[in-house]
Amino acid sequence: MSIVLLVFLIYLVGMVIVGIVTARLASKSIDDFILGGRKMWTPVIALSEKGTDMSAWLLIGLPGQAFKMGLGAIWAGIGVWVGSLFNWLVIATPLRKLAGKYNALTLPDYFESRFNDTSHLLRITASFLIVFFFTLYVSAQVVGAGKILSSTFGIHQTYGMVIGLSIILFYTMMGGFIAESWTDFVQGIIMVTALVLMCIVGLVATGGFSNALSHVKGIDPSAALLSAGNTGMALYIGLILGGLAIGFGYAGQPHIVMRYMALKDPKEVKKAAIIAMTWTTFAVAGAILIGILAIPFLRGEITDPEHVTLAFAAKIFPGWLVGFVLAAATAAMMSTVDSQLLVATSAITEDFYRKIINPDASQKYLVRQARIFTVVIAAISFVLGLFAKNLVYWLVLYAWGGLAASFGPPLILSLLWKRCTKMGVFIGMIVGAVVIVVWYNVPALKNFMYELIPGFFLSLVATWIVSLFTKQSVERTA
Numbered sequence: 001m002s003i004v005l006l007v008f009l010i011y012l013v014g015m016v017i018v019g020i021v022t023a024r025l026a027s028k029s030i031d032d033f034i035l036g037g038r039k040m041w042t043p044v045i046a047l048s049e050k051g052t053d054m055s056a057w058l059l060i061g062l063p064g065q066a067f068k069m070g071l072g073a074i075w076a077g078i079g080v081w082v083g084s085l086f087n088w089l090v091i092a093t094p095l096r097k098l099a100g101k102y103n104a105l106t107l108p109d110y111f112e113s114r115f116n117d118t119s120h121l122l123r124i125t126a127s128f129l130i131v132f133f134f135t136l137y138v139s140a141q142v143v144g145a146g147k148i149l150s151s152t153f154g155i156h157q158t159y160g161m162v163i164g165l166s167i168i169l170f171y172t173m174m175g176g177f178i179a180e181s182w183t184d185f186v187q188g189i190i191m192v193t194a195l196v197l198m199c200i201v202g203l204v205a206t207g208g209f210s211n212a213l214s215h216v217k218g219i220d221p222s223a224a225l226l227s228a229g230n231t232g233m234a235l236y237i238g239l240i241l242g243g244l245a246i247g248f249g250y251a252g253q254p255h256i257v258m259r260y261m262a263l264k265d266p267k268e269v270k271k272a273a274i275i276a277m278t279w280t281t282f283a284v285a286g287a288i289l290i291g292i293l294a295i296p297f298l299r300g301e302i303t304d305p306e307h308v309t310l311a312f313a314a315k316i317f318p319g320w321l322v323g324f325v326l327a328a329a330t331a332a333m334m335s336t337v338d339s340q341l342l343v344a345t346s347a348i349t350e351d352f353y354r355k356i357i358n359p360d361a362s363q364k365y366l367v368r369q370a371r372i373f374t375v376v377i378a379a380i381s382f383v384l385g386l387f388a389k390n391l392v393y394w395l396v397l398y399a400w401g402g403l404a405a406s407f408g409p410p411l412i413l414s415l416l417w418k419r420c421t422k423m424g425v426f427i428g429m430i431v432g433a434v435v436i437v438v439w440y441n442v443p444a445l446k447n448f449m450y451e452l453i454p455g456f457f458l459s460l461v462a463t464w465i466v467s468l469f470t471k472q473s474v475e476r477t478a
Contacts, residue, residue: 004152007323008330011190012167015334018183038100038261040178042268044185046275049259050283051184051191051331052339053084053250057396058287059191059329060144064306066291067298070216070223072230073291075243077284083247084280088273091251092260094415096269099261106343107254107407108351110261114414115422120356122422125429126407127347130254131377133402133433134344138381140395141337144306146385148329152310152322161385164330168337169378177262180338187331192279194328195286198309201316202293209289215296223295242450249400249452252408252432255339345373397450398440405432405455409463417467424467432459 040048066073095110102113108126115122145164146157153160206212213224222229230239250256263272291305294312302311313325349370354361361369409432410425432455439451 003319004323004326007320008152008326011323011327011330014186015167015183016170018179018186038264040181040262040264042263042272043275044181045259045263045268046272047188047279048181048184048339049256049272050084050276050279051188052180052255052259052336053253054191054283054336057144058283059195059309060147060306060333061396062284062287063291063294063309063312064304066288067294067308068291068305069228070220070292070295071226072223072228072239073243073288074226075240076246077243077288079244079246079248080284081247081277081280082244083250085277086247087250087256087260088269088276091257091411091415092263092269092273093266095257095260095411096263096266098415100266104261106346106351107257107411108347109355111410111414111425112355115425117422121426122429123351123355125426127351129402129406129429129433130347131344133399133406134255134340135377135381135384136402137396137399138337138340138344138378139384140399141333141340142382142385143395144333145330147304147306148310148326148333152326158386161382164333165337165378165382168334168341169375177342180342181262183334183338187328187334188279190324190331191328192283192286194325195283195290197321198313198316198325199286199289199293202290202312205316206293206296212293212296216292219295219299223292237449241453245450245453245456246397246400248408248456249404250408251412252404252406252456253400254403254407255336255343257411258339258343341374341377344377345370348373348377397452398436401440401450401452401455402433402436404452405436405459408432408456409460413460413463413467419467419472420463421467421470421472423470424463424465427466428459428463431462432456435459 062073062076065076098104098114099110102110104110104113108123108130111117111122111126112120117123142161142165143157146159146161149155149160149163150157203209203212206215217224228239260269263269290312291308294308294315297315298308298311302308309329310322310326313322317325349366353369354366406429410420410428413420413428414425435455435458436451439445439449439454445451
């Protein structure tokens with residue numbers, strides 16, 4: 001058995017053990033299964049928020065983009081950093097306070113309570129959009145797992161997808177939010193450690209950043225420019241605005257904002273924010289630097305840029321550290337998929353089945369149903385992944401944009417603007433989702449601008465205008 005495989009198997013066994021240990025804790029009630037009973041240790045929630053945020057995009061998509069375009073990938077990194085900071089400064093505290101006030105376990109739960117929506121219009125709409133976009137999102141992560149294992153062990157990508165998804169399914173089904181938060185915590189540490197190690201060794205191998213950049217410039221002059229060789233509209237709208245726009249998406253990601261809802265107390269937000277933003281700084285900078293440092297080593301050698309992380313690790317590391325990087329890349333995918341599966345499952349079990357169809361269902365029955373729906377959503381995502389033709393980078397950005405436009409503006413306005421109404425939120429969700437789907441599937445529009453930008457701003461305008469002309473609901477007090 002190769003040392004790479006051995007280290008990777010140790011990691012997978014560790015994730016399984018976490019699932020077994022936390023299974024009994026998560027089986028007590030649907031509240032524990034979905035939000036861990038709001039009793040989790042703050043550093044765990046903080047790193048879980050980052051682990052579930054970054055996904056395979058961090059170790060597969062972003063380094064691949066930096067390898068392909070060079071310094072131009074920095075704009076996406078800035079967008080991610082600013083968006084994450086915005087969430088912690090603006091969204092986290094008011095959402096945690098209101099979620100506690102209403103005892104809301106999910107984002108649809110929050111919307112319904114915030115606007116006293118007895119018709120369940122907001123709950124049903126939000127639940128449908130969550131399941132739709134998260135199924136696509138999970139599909140992208142499963143494709144990422146297949147690429148990771150395929151490039152490392154030479155197995156078919158489909159087998160890699162099966163292996164990665166099977167492990168995630170096990171511990172998510174067994175331990176729910178508690179299991180996925182603790183695994184995200186461990187995975188977050190593994191991810192940032194691997195990125196920092198690769199950067200340090202990569203810089204030593206290239207003789208420092210200045211020397212590396214000189215080599216990059218000799219191979220591809222545009223890769224040494226922040227413009228990535230773009231000019232005019234392609235530079236300002238396509239590269240810079242498109243990269244920065246990723247940050248608009250943070251407020252609309254249910255798998256991220258549910259971490260704020262799970263904090264023990266609103267007073268814990270500041271501590272969690274410091275931990276999360278420190279991690280983000282090192283992780284995003286490291287992912288971009290790896291892609292740039294790999295250009296002199298691997299340009300012309302690999303055909304798929306999203307194989308760069310593992311290929312570069314094999315160039316500069318001994319076998320056991322390559323296994324560690326493989327575990328980190330897998331962790332990036334797994335730490336997001338488990339959360340996305342849980343949120344999508346919660347939308348069906350808690351927001352639809354429990355609150356609308358069968359309010360009297362027992363806690364054990366609800367947990368059992370949640371586990372069944374987890375398998376169903378995972379299976380659909382796997383099938384979609386088999387037919388996916390796009391790179392992980394773009395698949396993730398599509399799903400990210402869909403969630404951002406659907407939920408970002410309605411959530412921001414509902415938290416910060418008292419005049420926001422139920423119909424404003426409903427129309428904002430619909431407009432955001434429709435614009436994303438249409439824009440993405442019309443080549444002329446997609447090539448002009450990242451769909452998140454028009455989707456987000458049209459959703460914002462729709463929520464605002466409709467709220468101005470519709471009647472406010474009487475806010476629920478408890």
